[in-house]
Amino acid sequence: MFGSILSSGLAVGAIYALIGITYNTMYSTSRVMSFTAGQLGMLGGVLGSLFILKLGLPIFAGFLLTLAGCALVGFVTELVAVRPVLKSIEQHLYVLSTLALALMIQQVTAIQWGTEPQPFPRLFGIGSGVLDEKFWLPVAACAAVVLGLELLYRRTLVGRAFLAVAEDNFAARALGLPERHLRVFSYVLAGVIGGIAGFAAGELMLAFFANGPLLNFYGFVPVALGGLGNNRGAVLGGLALGVFQQLANFTVGGVFASIAVFVLFIVVLLAVPQGIFGSAAARRV
Amino acid sequence: MTLSRRNFVLGSSGALGAALIGAPRFARAASDSIRIGWLAALTGPSSAPGVGFDRGVNFAIQAINAGGGVNGRQLELITRDTQGDPTKAVNATQEMINSRKVHAIWGPTNSGESLAVTPIMARARVPNIHPCVIDSLIDTKRFPNAFRIAPSSTQWDDAVRGYCLNVMKVKKIAVIGDTTGYGVSAAKSCAENFKRDGAEVVYLGNIDATQPDMSPDMLRMRNAGAEAIVVWSVSTGMESRMLNKRADMQWDVPFVGHPSLASGEIRSLVEKPQNWDKVYAVGYRSCSYGADGKLPPHSQELVDRVKGKVRLDDTLLWWVAAGVDAVELVAKAVRETGSSDAKGIIEHWNTLKAYPGYFGTYTYTPQEHNGYPTQEVVMSAANSARDGTFALAPGYN
Numbered sequence: 272m273f274g275s276i277l278s279s280g281l282a283v284g285a286i287y288a289l290i291g292i293t294y295n296t297m298y299s300t301s302r303v304m305s306f307t308a309g310q311l312g313m314l315g316g317v318l319g320s321l322f323i324l325k326l327g328l329p330i331f332a333g334f335l336l337t338l339a340g341c342a343l344v345g346f347v348t349e350l351v352a353v354r355p356v357l358k359s360i361e362q363h364l365y366v367l368s369t370l371a372l373a374l375m376i377q378q379v380t381a382i383q384w385g386t387e388p389q390p391f392p393r394l395f396g397i398g399s400g401v402l403d404e405k406f407w408l409p410v411a412a413c414a415a416v417v418l419g420l421e422l423l424y425r426r427t428l429v430g431r432a433f434l435a436v437a438e439d440n441f442a443a444r445a446l447g448l449p450e451r452h453l454r455v456f457s458y459v460l461a462g463v464i465g466g467i468a469g470f471a472a473g474e475l476m477l478a479f480f481a482n483g484p485l486l487n488f489y490g491f492v493p494v495a496l497g498g499l500g501n502n503r504g505a506v507l508g509g510l511a512l513g514v515f516q517q518l519a520n521f522t523v524g525g526v527f528a529s530i531a532v533f534v535l536f537i538v539v540l541l542a543v544p545q546g547i548f549g550s551a552a553a554r555r556v
Numbered sequence: 557m558t559l560s561r562r563n564f565v566l567g568s569s570g571a572l573g574a575a576l577i578g579a580p581r582f583a584r585a586a587s588d589s590i591r592i593g594w595l596a597a598l599t600g601p602s603s604a605p606g607v608g609f610d611r612g613v614n615f616a617i618q619a620i621n622a623g624g625g626v627n628g629r630q631l632e633l634i635t636r637d638t639q640g641d642p643t644k645a646v647n648a649t650q651e652m653i654n655s656r657k658v659h660a661i662w663g664p665t666n667s668g669e670s671l672a673v674t675p676i677m678a679r680a681r682v683p684n685i686h687p688c689v690i691d692s693l694i695d696t697k698r699f700p701n702a703f704r705i706a707p708s709s710t711q712w713d714d715a716v717r718g719y720c721l722n723v724m725k726v727k728k729i730a731v732i733g734d735t736t737g738y739g740v741s742a743a744k745s746c747a748e749n750f751k752r753d754g755a756e757v758v759y760l761g762n763i764d765a766t767q768p769d770m771s772p773d774m775l776r777m778r779n780a781g782a783e784a785i786v787v788w789s790v791s792t793g794m795e796s797r798m799l800n801k802r803a804d805m806q807w808d809v810p811f812v813g814h815p816s817l818a819s820g821e822i823r824s825l826v827e828k829p830q831n832w833d834k835v836y837a838v839g840y841r842s843c844s845y846g847a848d849g850k851l852p853p854h855s856q857e858l859v860d861r862v863k864g865k866v867r868l869d870d871t872l873l874w875w876v877a878a879g880v881d882a883v884e885l886v887a888k889a890v891r892e893t894g895s896s897d898a899k900g901i902i903e904h905w906n907t908l909k910a911y912p913g914y915f916g917t918y919t920y921t922p923q924e925h926n927g928y929p930t931q932e933v934v935m936s937a938a939n940s941a942r943d944g945t946f947a948l949a950p951g952y953n
Contacts, residue, residue, distance in 0.1 A: 275769070481766065
């Protein structure tokens with residue numbers, strides 16, 4: 272039982288963490304919490320199944336096309352749901368615009384793909400039981416994404432510019448950094464990360480249009496727990512959430528498991544409103 | 557009283573005028589088409605049953621009209637695609653009643669829509685037949701115009717319980733529902749009914765249909781000693797995950813329950829075809845084949861009749877058969893009462909006793925509008941689909 276809790280808990284936790292990173296990546300350059308993050312995860316599974324199972328493409332080609340599709344959705348999100356409302360960000364219109372786009376993505380997927388879950392291909396055929404690839408693949412994907420982002424941010428000029436915009440976009444713009452291009456880049460990157468999350472989760476969660484709202488919500492929890500914009504917090508928060516959720520499934524089960532998760536969420540936020548790894552923002556006066 | 561010539565002329569003219577005005581109306585009434593409203597979810601999610609019913613409805617309409625109609629009157633089908641949306645169903649019902657003046661309505665075919673439109677049809681006293689399973693949709697006091705052509709959810713539950721206790725002869729039952737309103741209430745009442753009949757409900761749980769790993773509940777059920785797992789859910793994703801987990805655990809406990817266990821979606825979601833063995837879903841005797849591979853003769857007659865005209869390979873036979881039966885029940889009522897008057901149709905249906913439809917043998921009385929016999933609800937081997945029919949589960953004669 273312990274093995275089951277740990278393997279499936281870490282697996283779903285890694286998926287939540289990746290969606291949390293997707294949220295953070297979009298947030299860092301725009302200060303917008305885009306509700307398309309979960310839909311990107313959903314699309315990762317649906318497009319993966321479409322390209323590999325329905326169209327019969329090789330796994331690697333299907334993977335690349337899935338990421339390209341999700342990157343395109345990220346680009347469109349910035350263009351139609353974020354850019355027009357940035358000038359009045361204090362009115363939080365982005366909540367409406369990104370939510371509307373997320374619902375559109377979900378409905379189009381339901382109409383074109385269907386409302387029943389569809390199978391996702393077995394990618395490597397490695398492992399069985401608690402070590403089945405459907406459990407370790409999301410964890411491996413999460414580790415790869417974290418490593419890739421670290422390399423990007425610390426070893427490349429684009430990554431450093433990205434961090435500069437995330438830190439203070441006014442100062443970055445004053446220094447001549449192309450803030451708008453970097454913002455577009457961050458949304459494309461978020462699309463890719465969301466796509467990786469959905470693709471890696473496909474064997475576990477299937478290619479199902481209703482995964483979008485689920486990932487939207489459970490992906491947001493680690494962001495809130497770990498601190499907005501903090502990827503390290505999102506990863507630890509996501510993994511902790513996944514394991515706690517699975518523990519609750521084993522001990523109390525059913526609807527009570529969800530209640531247990533939300534109770535924990537509220538308690539943590541009451542105790543540490545800025546998130547476990549977040550810091551209280553100082554307001555310039 | 558004396559009859560003057562003036563009064564005679566006036567009276568005669570009036571009578572002649574009235575006759576001239578009224579005559580075409582009577583003549584038109586006699587040759588008027590019989591208008592049947594069909595509230596069909598033909599597109600959108602959950603449209604598969606609507607498409608199947610529609611094939612049966614259109615086949616029956618064409619067959620009756622080709623044979624000269626009913627008492628010389630042609631049947632006219634007025635179809636509205638509700639897309640499974642209760643709001644659209646309400647609008648379509650209003651249009652059918654107020655503008656198109658339909659004589660009877662068939663449908664809707666899902667309970668959500670039916671809950672919305674049944675009171676409207678009752679107020680207008682329009683004869684209505686539907687196949688929706690929610691118990692409360694049939695109430696002869698509130699909805700004396702509504703007749704059910706398919707089993708209710710209680711009858712499904714009775715059939716499942718009967719199969720577990722009397723055919724499989726198991727006593728330790730685990731009952732699972734999803735976390736939707738339907739899943740919670742169906743699982744709860746199912747467990748209560750099992751207990752009432754002397755079975756031991758060793759596990760009762762509700763699972764979130766999107767839960768990716770079914771280990772927690774499956775392990776608890778095995779540890780509780782379950783001899784059969786009864787499932788009430790329409791989520792094929794949840795069901796297939798449970799079947800895959802059962803195989804991982806090398807546990808051969810049978811699954812019994814909701815018709816969705818036999819959904820074609822499950823074939824693509826189970827990791828191995830044999831993971832779908834020992835799964836028995838609610839089915840119907842009329843649409844089940846026995847060990848000899850043959851359907852009941854009356855059902856075979858329908859299959860032969862529709863051959864080459866109606867596709868059966870991508871739908872369920874019971875949907876087609878119920879569509880045919882619904883139209884034929886309206887036609888029969890008009891034929892035998894000689895009128896398409898709503899009151900006459902309802903009164904005729906109230907007298908039906910063991911009417912041999914293709915889908916079922918219907919009996920209605922003024923006090924009972926659940927016309928489908930429970931003994932015709934059987935369990936099917938879930939993985940045995942063949943042209944919209946299923947093999948009878950083991951244990952039936």
